[in-house]
Amino acid sequence: MSVEEHGSPGTTFLVAPTADRERMGKLGLGGAALAGDRLFAGAMAIDLTTLSRVADAKSVVDETRICFDSVGATLARAGGTLRDIAKMTCYVSDREHIAETWRTLEEIFAPGPCPKRLTLVAGLAGDCRVEFEIMAVIPQEDGR
Amino acid sequence: MKELIRPSTKGPSAGAVTDRFVFTAASAVDPATMRRVPEAESLHDEVRVCLRRIEKTLAEAGLTLKDLTKVTCWVSEEKYRLEFAYAYRDLLAPGPYPSRALFVIGLPGDCRVQIDAIAARRKPA
Numbered sequence: 001m002s003v004e005e006h007g008s009p010g011t012t013f014l015v016a017p018t019a020d021r022e023r024m025g026k027l028g029l030g031g032a033a034l035a036g037d038r039l040f041a042g043a044m045a046i047d048l049t050t051l052s053r054v055a056d057a058k059s060v061v062d063e064t065r066i067c068f069d070s071v072g073a074t075l076a077r078a079g080g081t082l083r084d085i086a087k088m089t090c091y092v093s094d095r096e097h098i099a100e101t102w103r104t105l106e107e108i109f110a111p112g113p114c115p116k117r118l119t120l121v122a123g124l125a126g127d128c129r130v131e132f133e134i135m136a137v138i139p140q141e142d143g144r
Numbered sequence: 145m146k147e148l149i150r151p152s153t154k155g156p157s158a159g160a161v162t163d164r165f166v167f168t169a170a171s172a173v174d175p176a177t178m179r180r181v182p183e184a185e186s187l188h189d190e191v192r193v194c195l196r197r198i199e200k201t202l203a204e205a206g207l208t209l210k211d212l213t214k215v216t217c218w219v220s221e222e223k224y225r226l227e228f229a230y231a232y233r234d235l236l237a238p239g240p241y242p243s244r245a246l247f248v249i250g251l252p253g254d255c256r257v258q259i260d261a262i263a264a265r266r267k268p269a
Contacts, residue, residue: 008240010164010264011213028233030241033213035264036164040214042245091247123222123248133216133245 011035014077023048032074037138041074043067044124044131052126060097060129064104067132080138082108085115091131093124101130149204159201164265165213166205170197171251171258178253187224190257191231198261211263212242218249220256228257
């Protein structure tokens with residue numbers, strides 16, 4: 001894998017080469033987790049230094065796409081694709097962002113199917129409006 | 145196939161074990177009073193209580209906090225976010241730190257912190 005890895009006995013943590021590892025350490029963040037064929041990953045369009053949304057995340061559409069670019073890259077590092085997502089939880093900072101988030105997800109997953117998802121309104125870090133947690137099952141070489 | 149940890153008919157069991165994972169969660173609530181336990185006075189204390197409860201459950205499945213794979217954490221108010229992050233970091237130091245998401249949400253009683261945790265059992269030989 002072309003990523004920096006560290007792990008616990010049953011898990012490999014995948015950290016993108018571009019990630020700010022020093023800042024992640026200061027915040028106790030561990031990156032995506034691959035345990036067997038299960039990948040657990042989260043995504044938000046945040047700058048860990050300023051704890052604010054990255055400049056490119058102007059609209060909720062932008063922000064959702066940035067998150068899923070990150071999720072897609074993480075899945076690729078683990079040998080999977082967006083199609084391997086089994087379940088996702090979408091967190092939005094305000095109900096008003098739900099429709100736009102869902103519409104963008106349908107575009108990202110077009111022509112479908114979209115994975116099972118749960119949507120919650122919660123407080124997110126900084127001025128982020130959307131955040132995602134995904135669980136994926138990565139196909140194994142032996143076909144399991 | 146799963147097995148419950150400390151199965152209970154009154155209130156939740158402490159966790160569940162599958163062939164590959166242990167699922168558990170903790171807050172610092174006293175179920176009898178629905179208030180925080182006295183030792184969870186500061187936020188740092190409360191994070192410690194949560195992690196100790198998770199540690200105790202994991203130990204019953206032969207795991208430790210170093211086996212944590214993924215946690216979803218909640219604080220009751222935005223003002224606790226960074227304090228939580230630093231307490232969590234210090235209490236789990238030197239790591240490894242599991243994959244983590246942290247949100248603000250309503251919590252039971254006067255709890256300020258709750259942690260949902262998944263730990264991976266050792267890789268099969």
